[in-house]
Amino acid sequence: MHKLLTDSPGQKMLMLGNEAIARGAVEAGVAMASTYPGTPSSEISLNFFQMSRESELYFQYSTNEKVAMEVAAAAANSGVRSMCIMKHVGLNVAADALMTLAYVGVRGGMVIITADDPSMFSSQNEQDNRYYGKLSGLPVVEPSSVEEAKELVGYAFDLSEQLQEPVLFRTTTRINHSSAFVTLGALKPPETKGDFQKDPFRYVTVPAVARRLHVKLLENQARAKELSEASPYNFVEGAGGWGIFCNGVSYSYVSDAVRDLGMQDRIRIFRIGFSHPLPEQKIKAFLGECEKVLVAEEGEPFMEEAVKAFAQEAGLTLPIRGKADDLFSRLYEFDPAMVRKTIASYFGIDYAAPPAIDVQDVPDIPMRPPNLCAGCSHRATYYAVKKAAEGMETIYPTDIGCYTLGFLPPLSMGDFLICMGSSVGTSCGFSQATDRKVVAFIGDSTFFHSGIPGLINAVFNGHNLTLVILDNGTTAMTGHQPHPGVDMSQLQMEGYGRVSIEAVVRAVGVRHVTVIRPFKVKKSIEQIREALAFDGVSVIISQEPCALYAKGLKLLKGKPFTVSDKCKNHRDCVNDLACPAFYIQDDRVHIDADLCVGCAVCAQICPENAIRPVKIEKTA
Amino acid sequence: MDTTRLIIVAVGGQGNLLASKVLGEAALRAGIPVRMSEIHGMAQRGGVVESAIVFGDAQSTIISDGEANVLVGFEPSETLRAVGKCNADTVVITNLAPLPPFTVALGKGVYPDIDDLQERIRSKVKKLLAFDSTALARKAGNVMANNMVLLGALLQTGVVPMTADQVREAIGATTKQAFVDTNLKAFDLGYEAARKAA
Numbered sequence A: 001m002h003k004l005l006t007d008s009p010g011q012k013m014l015m016l017g018n019e020a021i022a023r024g025a026v027e028a029g030v031a032m033a034s035t036y037p038g039t040p041s042s043e044i045s046l047n048f049f050q051m052s053r054e055s056e057l058y059f060q061y062s063t064n065e066k067v068a069m070e071v072a073a074a075a076a077n078s079g080v081r082s083m084c085i086m087k088h089v090g091l092n093v094a095a096d097a098l099m100t101l102a103y104v105g106v107r108g109g110m111v112i113i114t115a116d117d118p119s120m121f122s123s124q125n126e127q128d129n130r131y132y133g134k135l136s137g138l139p140v141v142e143p144s145s146v147e148e149a150k151e152l153v154g155y156a157f158d159l160s161e162q163l164q165e166p167v168l169f170r171t172t173t174r175i176n177h178s179s180a181f182v183t184l185g186a187l188k189p190p191e192t193k194g195d196f197q198k199d200p201f202r203y204v205t206v207p208a209v210a211r212r213l214h215v216k217l218l219e220n221q222a223r224a225k226e227l228s229e230a231s232p233y234n235f236v237e238g239a240g241g242w243g244i245f246c247n248g249v250s251y252s253y254v255s256d257a258v259r260d261l262g263m264q265d266r267i268r269i270f271r272i273g274f275s276h277p278l279p280e281q282k283i284k285a286f287l288g289e290c291e292k293v294l295v296a297e298e299g300e301p302f303m304e305e306a307v308k309a310f311a312q313e314a315g316l317t318l319p320i321r322g323k324a325d326d327l328f329s330r331l332y333e334f335d336p337a338m339v340r341k342t343i344a345s346y347f348g349i350d351y352a353a354p355p356a357i358d359v360q361d362v363p364d365i366p367m368r369p370p371n372l373c374a375g376c377s378h379r380a381t382y383y384a385v386k387k388a389a390e391g392m393e394t395i396y397p398t399d400i401g402c403y404t405l406g407f408l409p410p411l412s413m414g415d416f417l418i419c420m421g422s423s424v425g426t427s428c429g430f431s432q433a434t435d436r437k438v439v440a441f442i443g444d445s446t447f448f449h450s451g452i453p454g455l456i457n458a459v460f461n462g463h464n465l466t467l468v469i470l471d472n473g474t475t476a477m478t479g480h481q482p483h484p485g486v487d488m489s490q491l492q493m494e495g496y497g498r499v500s501i502e503a504v505v506r507a508v509g510v511r512h513v514t515v516i517r518p519f520k521v522k523k524s525i526e527q528i529r530e531a532l533a534f535d536g537v538s539v540i541i542s543q544e545p546c547a548l549y550a551k552g553l554k555l556l557k558g559k560p561f562t563v564s565d566k567c568k569n570h571r572d573c574v575n576d577l578a579c580p581a582f583y584i585q586d587d588r589v590h591i592d593a594d595l596c597v598g599c600a601v602c603a604q605i606c607p608e609n610a611i612r613p614v615k616i617e618k619t620a
Numbered sequence B: 001m002d003t004t005r006l007i008i009v010a011v012g013g014q015g016n017l018l019a020s021k022v023l024g025e026a027a028l029r030a031g032i033p034v035r036m037s038e039i040h041g042m043a044q045r046g047g048v049v050e051s052a053i054v055f056g057d058a059q060s061t062i063i064s065d066g067e068a069n070v071l072v073g074f075e076p077s078e079t080l081r082a083v084g085k086c087n088a089d090t091v092v093i094t095n096l097a098p099l100p101p102f103t104v105a106l107g108k109g110v111y112p113d114i115d116d117l118q119e120r121i122r123s124k125v126k127k128l129l130a131f132d133s134t135a136l137a138r139k140a141g142n143v144m145a146n147n148m149v150l151l152g153a154l155l156q157t158g159v160v161p162m163t164a165d166q167v168r169e170a171i172g173a174t175t176k177q178a179f180v181d182t183n184l185k186a187f188d189l190g191y192e193a194a195r196k197a198a
């Protein structure tokens, strides 16, 4: 049985924050969940995926976040408790649905997980999604710990049903990817079927309807504010004339700091867990009892600006600060020592940070950036495109996935990236605005997510570009989730369709379509050369399963290779491919047989023919 | 209760997430509060993986520079890279078997000298325990048990607030059944190595 379906209330379990969120949803009787995977949220949906195979819960990987939100919104408007899960930038994709869903509202509870990523451990920006609450008018809740995350999910579902609005549940990476003990609660059996009651004047948002719905949304916001005032997740602790506002993980750092500094009777903490709408009256009352206030929040001055406005309304002139050069930064995540030091300096508390050790004499340690796996098909495709495009003035717009790593030297294949699907859209612009050959790269899952409209745009507007679709049969980067092109019967799962990338590409009117097998180096280069020469939109579909995924499924058949003494040590293999299976020992190139998957790409590019399968070596 | 802050650094694939999980389970058995955090991201693509484990009453799940009580490094150059997490009272345990980053093969950087590396760490912290844990894992029957060897050494130092038996039990409960014997053997070899070095 899946560990998160354990039915023994009171039991303590070590859980990842993402597991606690999934468990909280199951304890709240969630019946439908949908997602597009994205770090740091991916383990939530992975657990739903697994649980759906052995419980009544329905779960789907949707093609993108907007679709995921629409799926969940319809379920919720049929009275079924639903959850949709995405990373922070995913909410940008779903924002169109979100903004008007707020007008329409829901009947069954709906919780939207937005996993923010301060410091950008695996994201293209560190936007602060609390602002989506303000923008849409929807409630936002934020847990400060793994345990609280589980409880807060149940609260969010109840809140959603009380207000008849979806609730935004905002986390940050340090909640998603922290672990702690969580006490299990009772499981609530999901009500998997509801019914939709027709009421077009509530659900069909033509202008006349929307005008009334906006009034309703504002009324709901007023009610949400009352609930925020009374919420146990907005609480005050400690005593004294100095005050600190905090939310999310910054609450942990602030409480540790106040304790470490011995300031429990000098500093009172206002922890905000229900952050939109803010509890205005409670905040004004708190300010009235303080002489000096600090706002400790990662990201943007969301609370700080509101608190200052509340103080102004209440006629209070006490100092309130948060984001400033000498206090908290808007950049990156916080850490306990930094928060402790900032609190001490702001309030003038005597505190000497423990002496740091001197690291000046530590030599430069060679960097260890992530690298495409040994035998990754993307490396082979990049190599072949690079060879085929030799002598051309190129631009390589790229996209989001493992293959983004190809922008690093020595492959250096990746010139521009802003968001999911941007490879194709930006290619249209580059091909128009420059005279260079534009070759875009996109993964299979990203193609389904948001690449197709860009491709249609290229065909319709007659752009001249080549799109390389890196089809490795999985959503590799986020942990090998399926996508619409995957054969689900391989996973012993029934009831799924399968969408052929090639058929889609042909159907939208691309006239030059080539399917290549990137491990056949010479042939691939020739085929790519031809596609690059085509005037108009050409598409290359490079098909080869993700090596790591295939390894996991025990589908790898290749035998490792080794470097024979024919090697003349010019190192084209190492320097052009940068496959991590190579290592240098005693100034000679070697291949780590444990890492090599036998893709044989290096063997095909070695001018001396020195790289041979291990077995042949032995018998020779 | 006193807070003990432990950092584990490793290269993706060396099994430090499992090591943290074992420690977490052991803490659960011992009734000691524990909070941990880790940066997954692209661990499987050969990057650095860092786990922070905080035992005791603290709420924070991450550890600032200079605030680790103990640092365990699964790879020597990564131990050195993380030395900024230490202070003069920190205990450091490191594997000495290098896994040079790929940038070395590309000629972009020189792998640090192992003796010099130890000298530098030793001069800055309270205690350095350095040995070839990969070799001991191999002796136990599986190089992948390197993480368990280092856990054994960690438990011997007495810096973390659990007993070796609690960790042994957690290994039995957390790691794959087929590997339990090897893992326990690896744990004991690590424990022994640390005892001898003390």
Ligand code: SF4
Residues within 6 Å of the ligand: A371, A372, A373, A375, A376, A377, A378, A402, A403, A472, A476, A477, A546, A547, A548, A549, B045
């Ligand atoms: S996980 Fe798959 S796609 Fe990603 S780098 Fe490894 S082999 Fe390539």
